Each structure stands twice: as C-alpha cells, then as structure tokens.
Amino acid sequence: MDIGARVREVREMIGMKAQDLGTEIGLDPSAISNIERGKRSVKGDELAAIAKTLGVSVLALLDGNSLLARLPVSPRTSNGVMLKGEVLERITGIAELHEILAEWESETLNYSFPAVDTNEWLDQAPSLANWAREKLEYSPTGSNHFFDLVGAIENKLGIDVLVESRADEDFSGASLTDVEYSLIYVNAEQPITRALFTLAHELGHVLAQDGSFVIDQDLVANSDNERFANAFAAELLLPEQGIRSLITSENLDALALCSLLALYGTSYETLIYRLHNLRIIDAVGRDKLRKIGLRGLMSQINDGDLEAKLFARMKRYPTRHAPVPLTKRAFTGYKMGVISSRPLASLLGVSPEVVTATMELDAAAELEDAVVSNGLNSDSASDLYGGSPVEEVE
Amino acid sequence: MAVPILFDAVTIRHFSSISRLDLLEMCHGYRPKPRWVEGVRNEIQMGDLSGYRECRPILDSTWFGDPLEPEMIDLASIAGLQIALGNARFEDEDKTETLRHRGEAESIQQALKYGYSFVTDDNDAHRLANFRLGAGRVFDTVDLLRLAVANSDLTSTEAVATAHRIQGLDRSLRRQYERLLTVQDFQ
Numbered sequence: 199m200d201i202g203a204r205v206r207e208v209r210e211m212i213g214m215k216a217q218d219l220g221t222e223i224g225l226d227p228s229a230i231s232n233i234e235r236g237k238r239s240v241k242g243d244e245l246a247a248i249a250k251t252l253g254v255s256v257l258a259l260l261d262g263n264s265l266l267a268r269l270p271v272s273p274r275t276s277n278g279v280m281l282k283g284e285v286l287e288r289i290t291g292i293a294e295l296h297e298i299l300a301e302w303e304s305e306t307l308n309y310s311f312p313a314v315d316t317n318e319w320l321d322q323a324p325s326l327a328n329w330a331r332e333k334l335e336y337s338p339t340g341s342n343h344f345f346d347l348v349g350a351i352e353n354k355l356g357i358d359v360l361v362e363s364r365a366d367e368d369f370s371g372a373s374l375t376d377v378e379y380s381l382i383y384v385n386a387e388q389p390i391t392r393a394l395f396t397l398a399h400e401l402g403h404v405l406a407q408d409g410s411f412v413i414d415q416d417l418v419a420n421s422d423n424e425r426f427a428n429a430f431a432a433e434l435l436l437p438e439q440g441i442r443s444l445i446t447s448e449n450l451d452a453l454a455l456c457s458l459l460a461l462y463g464t465s466y467e468t469l470i471y472r473l474h475n476l477r478i479i480d481a482v483g484r485d486k487l488r489k490i491g492l493r494g495l496m497s498q499i500n501d502g503d504l505e506a507k508l509f510a511r512m513k514r515y516p517t518r519h520a521p522v523p524l525t526k527r528a529f530t531g532y533k534m535g536v537i538s539s540r541p542l543a544s545l546l547g548v549s550p551e552v553v554t555a556t557m558e559l560d561a562a563a564e565l566e567d568a569v570v571s572n573g574l575n576s577d578s579a580s581d582l583y584g585g586s587p588v589e590e591v592e
Numbered sequence: 593m594a595v596p597i598l599f600d601a602v603t604i605r606h607f608s609s610i611s612r613l614d615l616l617e618m619c620h621g622y623r624p625k626p627r628w629v630e631g632v633r634n635e636i637q638m639g640d641l642s643g644y645r646e647c648r649p650i651l652d653s654t655w656f657g658d659p660l661e662p663e664m665i666d667l668a669s670i671a672g673l674q675i676a677l678g679n680a681r682f683e684d685e686d687k688t689e690t691l692r693h694r695g696e697a698e699s700i701q702q703a704l705k706y707g708y709s710f711v712t713d714d715n716d717a718h719r720l721a722n723f724r725l726g727a728g729r730v731f732d733t734v735d736l737l738r739l740a741v742a743n744s745d746l747t748s749t750e751a752v753a754t755a756h757r758i759q760g761l762d763r764s765l766r767r768q769y770e771r772l773l774t775v776q777d778f779q
Contacts, residue, residue, distance in 0.1 A: 201664070239664050242671075242698065243634055243691065256671040294675045301672065535723020538716035540678020550678070554715060554767065 201245070204262045206234040208252045223247040253283060255290050257297060265293050265378045269411055284367045285413055289374055289383060292360070292524065295541050296379045299527045302536045307356060307379060314406045316426040323429035326405055330434055338435050343463030344394045344516055351382065351397075357404055358521030359397070362547070363387050371396040372413040373403040380404045381524075386516045391465035393516045395431055402430030429475070435464050436472040447478055452498035455487075460507055466492040520545045532557070594623045597731075598660070598699045600712035601635040604628070606733050606765075608646040610757045617655050618745045619736060626660040629702055631670075632695035633659040660702050673697035677716055693717070700724055711736065715767050732766050733758065734777065741778045748778035 209219055216234070217227040223244065232238035233248075240248070249256040258266040269290060300306065312329055314322050331338070334350035348359045358379075363386040370388060374381040382400040384393050396414070403412050408423045436458075444461075445454050450473075459469055467488075474484040487495075492512065496505050525545050531537045532553070539553040546553070597620055607613050620627075633651075640647035650656070662670055677693035696717035703710045703721070709729040710721050721730040737751040746754065755773045759765060769777075 201667075240667075242631065242662055242667055243694065245667060246671075246691070246694065257668070257675075260668045260671060298672050298675050535720055537676040538678055538720050540716060541676070544678070550716065 200236055201240060201259055202234045202236045204259050204267075205230075205240075205248055205252070207262070208254055208259065209234075212252060214252070219248065219251055222251045253286075255294055257294060265297060265376055266290065268376060269293060269374075284364060285369055285372050285383065286411075288360075288364075289372065289381065289411070291544070292358075292381060292521070293374065293379060295528065295537070295545070296524065298541075299524075299531045299536060300378075302531065302534065303527070309356065309377065309380060311405045311407065314408075314426075316406050316408050316422050319422050319426035319429055323402070323426050324433045324438070326402070327430050327433035327437075330401065330405060330430075331437070336434075338437060338440070338463075339461050340463075343435075344390050344397065345519070347394065347397055347401075348519060351401060352522045356523055357382060357401075358524045359384065359519065360521045361386050361393070361516050361519035363518070370414050371400045372411070373400040374411050375404050375407050377407070381521065384516065386518060388515070389465065389512060390514045390516050391463060391468070391511055394435060394464055395468045398431035398434045399427045401434070402427035405430070428471075432468070432472045432475060436462055436469065438476055441472065441476060441478070445473075445478065450478065452495045453501065453504075455495055456499050456501070456504055456508060459492075460504055463511070466495070518547055520547065595707065595709055595729075596624050596626055597709040597711060598626065598703055599628050599632070599656075600699055600710070600714060600717065601632045601639070601695050602713045603711050603733055603736075604632070604636065604650055604656075605639070605644070605646050606713060606758045606763050608650050609761050609763060610754065611649070612754060613649060613653055613655070615740055615745070615754070616736070619740050619743060621655070625657045626708075627656045628659045629695060629698040630659040630661045631691070631698035635691060635695045638691060660698075662698055662702060666701055666705065670694075670697050670701045673700055673720070677720060696721075703729065713764065713766055718766060734765060734769055734773070738778055748775045751778040 216230045220227045220230040229238060233240050245259060246256055249259055255266040257264055261267060312326060314326055334354045336347055336350045340346045351357050351359055358381045360381065361384045365387050369385055371385060372383040382397065382404060384397050399414065406426055444458060459466060470484055470487045473479045496508060499505060528537060528542045528545055532539065532542050539550040543550040543553045607616055636647045636650050640651055674693050674697040677696055696712060696714060699710050700721045702708065703725055710725060711731045712718050713732050718730055718732060737754055740746040741748050741751050752773055752775050
C-alpha cells in the first residue's frame with residue numbers, strides 16, 4: 199500500500215474528513231485528495247504534519263505493515279473511555295525506538311509463549327500462570343515482590359517493563375502485545391501493592407497475545423480478555439495451592455489475613471478478591487471485609503511488627519524503572535552511532551547531557567550498571583473474577 | 593572536484609547572528625550547490641516567523657540557492673534519522689513539534705545518499721553524522737574558522753574573536769569548545 203492510500207486509510211479510521219485534515223495542516227482539500235490518490239507527491243514536512251494530525255507515527259504511514267502501523271489510532275481504555283493520548287504517545291515513542299534499533303540489529307526478538315484461548319479463561323488462566331511462575335522462576339513470597347517480578351519478566355521472558363509516573367492520565371497500566379515487540383507499562387502513581395497486581399495483569403495480556411494494545415484504567419473485568427488477565431494475575435501472585443495451605447474458611451481471622459498480605463505483598467483488595475474467587479469467602483464475606491478495611495483489620499491484631507510492615511507498604515510507591523532489555527539495546531545503539539543521546543536519555547529519565555558527558559568520560563559501563571541494576575530506578579465464575587481487584591477500599 | 597557541503601541551521605544562524613555569512617561564502621563559495629536542505633530552510637523560516645532576527649538575512653541571501661528536496665523514497669530513512677536524533681516524542685517540553693531535528697536528519701540522509709559533507713554544531717547530530725558519513729565529511733563552526741585561517745581569509749586572532757562573538761551571544765559551539773577558545777585553537 200502506498201503512502202497516499204495509507205493516509206486515507208488512517209484518516210477514515212479516525213473519521214476525519216479530507217477537508218478537515220487539509221485545514222489542519224494548511225493544505226487545500228484537493229491537495230489531500232491528490233496525495234491520497236497518489237497523484238501528488240508528499241513532502242517530508244507535510245507527511246510529518248499529516249501524521250501528527252492523524253495521531254500516528256510517520257513510520258505508520260510509510261509502512262503499513264510495521265509495528266507502528268499496528269498501533270491503534272484512537273486511544274481508549276479497556277472500558278472504552280477516550281484518553282488524552284499521553285500513554286499512547288509514550289508507547290508510540292518507545293515502539294519507534296525499537297524499530298530504529300531493530301533495523302540495525304542482527305537478531306530479532308523472539309517471544310515464545312504457550313497458545314491461549316481467552317474464551318476459556320477460567321481454565322486457561324491458572325495453567326498459564328503456573329507456566330509463567332516456572333518460566334520466570336518467580337516466587338510470590340519473595341521479599342521485593344514488585345521489582346522481583348519486573349526483573350523476572352525482563353530477564354526470563356525478554357519483555358520490556360516501563361514504570362514511571364503519569365499523573366496526567368488516569369490509567370493503571372498498559373500493554374503493547376505484538377509478535378515483533380511487547381511492552382508492559384505500569385503507572386507509578388499507585389501504591390506498590392496495587393502496582394504489583396497491575397504488572398501481573400498486564401503480563402497476562404502480553405502472554406495471551408490478545409490484542410495489539412490495551413490501556414487499563416481500573417482493571418475492571420468487563421470482557422473475557424480482562425477476566426483472563428485478572429484470573430492470571432490472581433493465580434500468579436496468590437497461588438491457589440499456597441493460599442489454601444495457609445487459610446481456610448474456618449481459620450480466617452485478622453491475623454491470618456494480615457500474615458497473608460505480608461507474605462504475598464499484594465494489596466488488601468487483591469487478597470479479598472482472591473479469597474472470593476477461590477470460594478474461601480462468599481460475596482457477603484467479601485463485602486464485609488471491604489467494609490472493615492485494612493486499617494480496621496490491623497487494629498484487631500496484636501503484632502506491632504506486622505502492623506508496621508503493612509502500614510509502610512501501604513504508603514510505598516514504585517520507583518521509576520527503565521525497560522532494561524530496551525535500554526541495553528539503546529546503549530549499544532548509542533555506542534554504534536545508531537541513535538543519539540536523546541532517545542537514550544528519555545528512557546533513563548536523565549538529561550541528554552548526562553548521557554553524553556558520562557559516555558565521553560568512558561564511564562558508560564558504570565552508568566549502564568547503575569541504571570540497569572537499581573531499578574531506575576450464588577457466585578458464577580464470571581462474578582468471582584468480575585469487579586476490580588484493585589478498587590480502593592478504606 | 594569539490595564536494596557540496598550541507599549547512600545545518602544552527603551553524604548558519606551562528607554566522608548570521610554576527611553578520612558574517614560572507615565567511616561561509618568566502619570559504620565555500622567554490623563548492624557546487626546545494627548548500628542546504630529543505631528541512632533546514634523550513635527551520636530558518638520558522639525561526640524568522642518566531643522573530644529571531646538572524647534568520648531574515650539568511651532567507652534574503654541568494655548564496656544558499658534552492659534547498660535540496662528529498663525524494664519520496666528518502667522519507668523513511670529521514671524519519672528514522674529524526675527518531676534517532678530524538679524527535680519531539682522524546683523531549684518533554686513540546687511533544688507536538690514535528691520539525692525538531694528534521695533539518696539535521698534530512699542533511700545527514702542526503703549527504704549519505706549523494707556523498708556530500710555536512711556542517712553542524714549540534715553535538716548529537718555531529719556525532720551521529722560522524723558514524724554514518726565518516727569523520728572526514730563532518731565539520732563544525734570551529735572547523736570552518738580554522739579553514740578560513742588556513743586560507744588566509746582570517747588571522748587566528750580574528751578567528752578567536754569571531755568564535756567569542758558567537759559564544760557571547762549565548763550561542764553554543766560543540767561541547768568540546770565550551771571553554772574559552774584561544775589563538776592556539778586556530779594555529
């Protein structure tokens with residue numbers, strides 16, 4: 199497909215009239231029509247303006263088969279709410295960087311995940327979670343739950359994870375799922391216990407390869423894909439076997455619940471959600487626990503250390519984390535002259551001057567190490583996995 | 593035969609800001625055109641519209657001639673270079689600026705395609721061009737002044753004074769010349 203036909207395709211996809219596109223970029227409607235029909239060549243600056251107006255990367259117009267062309271043109275959350283586009287913009291920038299680096303790299307990324315049918319989410323999610331736990335060598339009872347999982351996803355699966363604050367947009371996480379490149383994006387503007395579930399939920403989307411791009415606002419399960427991602431995350435973080443060995447309907451009390459939270463590092467809301475979908479509690483019990491809230495629960499235990507630990511975790515937020523696999527590729531790309539300091543600086547969250555000055559001092563390895571190692575920084579199955587596992591509970 | 597040399601907007605504006613565009617002509621007038629690319633002229637036109645006074649004399653000058661226009665087939669490589677140079681998506685201050693680094697990307701791509709040389713004072717563009725074009729084909733303002741001294745168009749004292757005038761206007765030379773330049777730099 200030539201550039202003109204691609205411009206028309208994207209323009210029609212977003213429902214924009216040729217006249218409006220022309221007005222926006224200062225071109226006569228007939229010029230747009232001629233460009234789209236291949237009767238007039240398009241200049242570089244015109245193409246950039248067209249891409250900007252249509253909200254896509256120039257690369258998406260130049261190559262209809264590229265990763266960028268597969269990104270959606272209208273950013274919506276999983277609930278269908280239109281976003282301002284900041285998240286899509288950020289992911290588009292990262293996908294562009296991937297494309298530029300990949301062009302020079304001799305090896306392509308090769309993801310290998312089990313085939314999943316998300317229509318069979320109730321059966322498939324736990325088995326995929328077990329596969330993932332083994333592949334990731336991830337223990338849900340480790341000491342640094344969130345960043346342990348981030349590290350395992352990047353090291354064992356080669357999937358990039360970006361964690362950064364996006365106070366400007368109401369979203370929990372997003373995932374880019376593509377055979378060519380996958381990325382998980384977690385908003386650091388949420389407590390680390392909640393971010394943990396978001397991370398696992400987005401991993402579920404990526405492993406299920408269930409669509410090119412998902413932005414999750416509140417993780418409410420309103421489709422099989424979302425229910426699958428929630429069920430996957432619940433089993434990965436709170437494995438049924440482990441939970442059942444520690445708690446039953448009979449011994450469920452405040453201390454047991456608080457101990458589970460300390461052990462698995464999830465939020466209180468996620469734990470309630472999990473106990474419900476494992477049928478350890480019913481909907482009435484779930485609502486009761488929500489009403490009591492974590493603070494209410496903590497007031498009932500007589501264990502100062504445990505209380506302090508849970509309280510501290512409630513107040514903790516994830517630090518910024520640059521996607522390590524992509525950052526390593528970008529370092530190599532910088533050293534080879536494929537990219538300048540600016541895209542690398544953007545990934546690392548530092549100024550281009552810091553990157554250049556450090557490289558000139560031949561301290562690149564130290565910078566790379568520093569950045570990469572410290573983590574830049576009457577219930578049906580649908581009901582059990584419905585609702586939101588991260589909904590705020592007082 | 594002399595090879596055309598493509599000038600980046602930042603370097604042309606350096607010389608125009610001290611009213612010494614004639615130095616470019618003096619040193620490189622013998623080279624065949626083109627002397628700039630469309631993206632660089634666009635940047636200078638935008639600068640003129642934004643009220644940067646050094647841009648108008650550049651647009652009025654006939655010496656630069658018609659800019660080199662990339663062909664459709666070049667657009668993908670140019671877009672790739674623009675991303676590599678850090679297009680607006682990577683910079684927080686203005687995510688909507690589509691022209692950012694466009695002139696440098698076009699210049700490098702066209703220099704690569706036609707075997708031309710390139711002059712820029714942008715650190716990143718200079719470094720990237722060095723990798724892509726090879727070291728002997730990428731220059732900066734200090735190189736131009738050194739050539740002017742070598743050609744006896746300027747004395748080394750005049751070259752230092754010229755560089756100081758540019759720096760005095762808060763215009764940046766490449767990082768390695770952030771220090772105060774001396775006569776020794778031009779001997």
